[in-house]
Amino acid sequence: MHQGDIARRQFLRLSANAVTGVWLAAAAGELASGTLLSCAPAPHTSEWHTFTDADAAVVDAIAALIIPTDDTPGAREAGVVQFIDRSLATFARDQRALFANGLSDLKKRVGAAHPGVDSFSKLDAAQQSALFHDVERTNSDFFTALLAATAAGMFASPEYGGNRDKLGWKLLGFEDRYFWQQPFGYYDRDEVTHA
Amino acid sequence: MRKTAPDQQRGATFAPGDEVDFVIVGAGAAGGVMARELSQAGFRVVVLEQGPYLRAADFKHDELAMGTLSALTNDWHSQPNTFRTSPDAVAKKKGVLKYGRLVGGGSVHFTANYWRFHEIDFIERGARGPIAGADFADWPITYADLEPYYTKVEWEIGVSGLAGANPFDPPRSRGYPLPPLPIKPLGVLAERAAKKMGWHAFPAPMAILSQPYRGRSACVHCGFCETFGCEMNAKSSTLAAMIPDAEKTGRCEIRPHSYARRVETNSAGRATGVTYFDAEHHEIFQRAKSVVLCANGAETPKLLLMSESSRFPDGLANSSGYVGRNLMFNGGAYAGGVFEHEINGFKGVVDSRVIQDTYELDPALGLAGGGGFDFRHDLSPIAFALGGLPFDAPKWGPGYKQMLREYYTRSAYVFAHATSLPMETNSITLDPALEDAWGLPAIRMTFAEHPNDVKLNEYMQDRAIDLLEAAGAKKSWRFPRDPWFPQVHLLGTCRMGNDPKRSVVDRYNRSHDVPNLIVVDGSSFVTSGRGQPTMTIQALAFRAAEHAARAAKRGDLS
Numbered sequence: 176m177h178q179g180d181i182a183r184r185q186f187l188r189l190s191a192n193a194v195t196g197v198w199l200a201a202a203a204g205e206l207a208s209g210t211l212l213s214c215a216p217a218p219h220t221s222e223w224h225t226f227t228d229a230d231a232a233v234v235d236a237i238a239a240l241i242i243p244t245d246d247t248p249g250a251r252e253a254g255v256v257q258f259i260d261r262s263l264a265t266f267a268r269d270q271r272a273l274f275a276n277g278l279s280d281l282k283k284r285v286g287a288a289h290p291g292v293d294s295f296s297k298l299d300a301a302q303q304s305a306l307f308h309d310v311e312r313t314n315s316d317f318f319t320a321l322l323a324a325t326a327a328g329m330f331a332s333p334e335y336g337g338n339r340d341k342l343g344w345k346l347l348g349f350e351d352r353y354f355w356q357q358p359f360g361y362y363d364r365d366e367v368t369h370a
Numbered sequence: 371m372r373k374t375a376p377d378q379q380r381g382a383t384f385a386p387g388d389e390v391d392f393v394i395v396g397a398g399a400a401g402g403v404m405a406r407e408l409s410q411a412g413f414r415v416v417v418l419e420q421g422p423y424l425r426a427a428d429f430k431h432d433e434l435a436m437g438t439l440s441a442l443t444n445d446w447h448s449q450p451n452t453f454r455t456s457p458d459a460v461a462k463k464k465g466v467l468k469y470g471r472l473v474g475g476g477s478v479h480f481t482a483n484y485w486r487f488h489e490i491d492f493i494e495r496g497a498r499g500p501i502a503g504a505d506f507a508d509w510p511i512t513y514a515d516l517e518p519y520y521t522k523v524e525w526e527i528g529v530s531g532l533a534g535a536n537p538f539d540p541p542r543s544r545g546y547p548l549p550p551l552p553i554k555p556l557g558v559l560a561e562r563a564a565k566k567m568g569w570h571a572f573p574a575p576m577a578i579l580s581q582p583y584r585g586r587s588a589c590v591h592c593g594f595c596e597t598f599g600c601e602m603n604a605k606s607s608t609l610a611a612m613i614p615d616a617e618k619t620g621r622c623e624i625r626p627h628s629y630a631r632r633v634e635t636n637s638a639g640r641a642t643g644v645t646y647f648d649a650e651h652h653e654i655f656q657r658a659k660s661v662v663l664c665a666n667g668a669e670t671p672k673l674l675l676m677s678e679s680s681r682f683p684d685g686l687a688n689s690s691g692y693v694g695r696n697l698m699f700n701g702g703a704y705a706g707g708v709f710e711h712e713i714n715g716f717k718g719v720v721d722s723r724v725i726q727d728t729y730e731l732d733p734a735l736g737l738a739g740g741g742g743f744d745f746r747h748d749l750s751p752i753a754f755a756l757g758g759l760p761f762d763a764p765k766w767g768p769g770y771k772q773m774l775r776e777y778y779t780r781s782a783y784v785f786a787h788a789t790s791l792p793m794e795t796n797s798i799t800l801d802p803a804l805e806d807a808w809g810l811p812a813i814r815m816t817f818a819e820h821p822n823d824v825k826l827n828e829y830m831q832d833r834a835i836d837l838l839e840a841a842g843a844k845k846s847w848r849f850p851r852d853p854w855f856p857q858v859h860l861l862g863t864c865r866m867g868n869d870p871k872r873s874v875v876d877r878y879n880r881s882h883d884v885p886n887l888i889v890v891d892g893s894s895f896v897t898s899g900r901g902q903p904t905m906t907i908q909a910l911a912f913r914a915a916e917h918a919a920r921a922a923k924r925g926d927l928s
Contacts, residue, residue: 240766240767241766241767241770242766242770242771242774243767243768243771245768245771247775249771304767307766311765311766322756322765322766323756326752326755326756327434327752329755330433330751330752330754330755331432331433331434331751331752332431332432332433332434334432335434343751344751346771346774346775347751347754347755347774347775347778347779348712348714348775348778348779349716349751349778351431353431353590353592353593353594354590354591354592355590355591355592355593355717355718356552356591357552357553358555359554359555359591359714359717359718360554360555360711360712360713360714360717360779361555361711361712361713362555362558362559362709362711362713363552363553363554363555363557363558366552366553366558
């Protein structure tokens, strides 16, 4: 059961998925009505569209677990939490309940595992990591949505508010020049353009 | 060329009450060709297209908005599908097919691989004998019948390639109009692998301009071909290559946001036109002397089945019962590999080298059909992050980040394209319960893979791994071959044939039952070929248009 193209296959498998789809396929209607584009660009702001400050701190911590900051910037520096917040107010509004329920579930897990601690964002890195493994095993929709939303926030065009300073693209080695000629990479360095 | 404002009406305008010569349903790969050929032949043509009329300036390098085709294809919220694996089962709601839903259709967002069928694709049933469980048949035409029209596609649409470079190529009457696009690192790796395996890598035939052609610009290798529209008009979609010519005749109107709901017929059993919904969901009847369906291999049978009447109780043009039957997709399998140095597959067109040494397989393997390979990397950044790494890679954390950093520029994927066998039980029908936003029946797909196709694709995936290793991959991996949807190559559902009892259209794509009804798109296919169907769809369309024009001038088509 197959079709012709790997990217379509991957794109569409993900976009056909109820959880990941919304992060990959900003709906055509949104595009046509302009609501998607009118929400751009987003400077760093303390005002959230959908999150409370506490929610934002948790989502920021999770995004930083998924793509951490090490010798190079990660999801935190790229503004992934700002992207997710704005997306949930616009094209991804269908997932607000999924995020609200997921965050509430996570808060319960924090309380159960660490009595007296009221937020995931206040745990240390090892504690966060352990709990996030837990979410991965037991709340797959929320986990999948977080992965998809973080990837979109890291790698979508910066005009949507994430991928700040093109940090996501720099991580991958993608360049947005949209005009290339040989050599494209290492293996064609000795090739001459036929055309 | 003079620039035209995006929304400016450029073609003719007809009133629905005007009886035009042809009404065409679908402005895609086939419909765009039919519109140009028939209007240039002097006929008055209206083209009804479900989707919008976007222009090159509307296409962006924006993965979030365009990358998943969401702006360019059907939307399952308003047009749901249902799916089942057996005719005995109740189908459940599931998005199982994707098609271009805009002027230009799938040719706007496709990868633009333009393989001709080979001689064997038309005569394989006769050459190899029957296959249990498959409704395997030969075409009523041969490669030689279609060859002049393959050549016509290459020259009229604009295809880049190198004649004679593929030792398995069928005979051709003329070379390509444009030289091949430049080889990419992926193509160099394909050549390296093929050489090591004693195989042959040749420049990919692509419907993308390597040099300026007929007023259109050459490709600048931006890398945003597949799933995107070309903002340069260098991709030879019908939007770029055919429809402007049709509009220039002053005899063709492209009518977007027009969703066909019924082909109307009179008491003599002739088609009289098409009823469609306009943008406000109002029903409008466009009269025409002849009707042409180019709506794709799912929407075309759906429209015929919806057009039943007391005279045609099982659907229009369906006395054979073959409307909707024998759905095929093209098989496929793929594998990934990571290399030591930068490949940067995100630059340039998807494919620069193709390998077809497996097009016809050793009979000792016991596999029907065959296939071909290309080396590619067509995952834009978000999709790569979510689906491009080996399946055992970490999904988050420092290890994940490290792999993103290492793999994006250094990965190659080998994609195998292969035969899909026709089976009577694989079909497009109308769902008895679910409706779309217009109140029309949802498309119901029934599909299960033929055992041969499972084995063939496993074989092809093994060879894909061989190719990656021969190319020098540090590590290679298989992507799961489990059933996967949605499908995009929609083939076989209005089979062409000489026998009206076992086919829907004749050798010139005219309905056996309704003489002034022409059906030409992927639904006409008798076999799936080995992949990349658009070239053959368009060759059939050029041929059908030539025949229809001749018949209409004789007064034999109304």
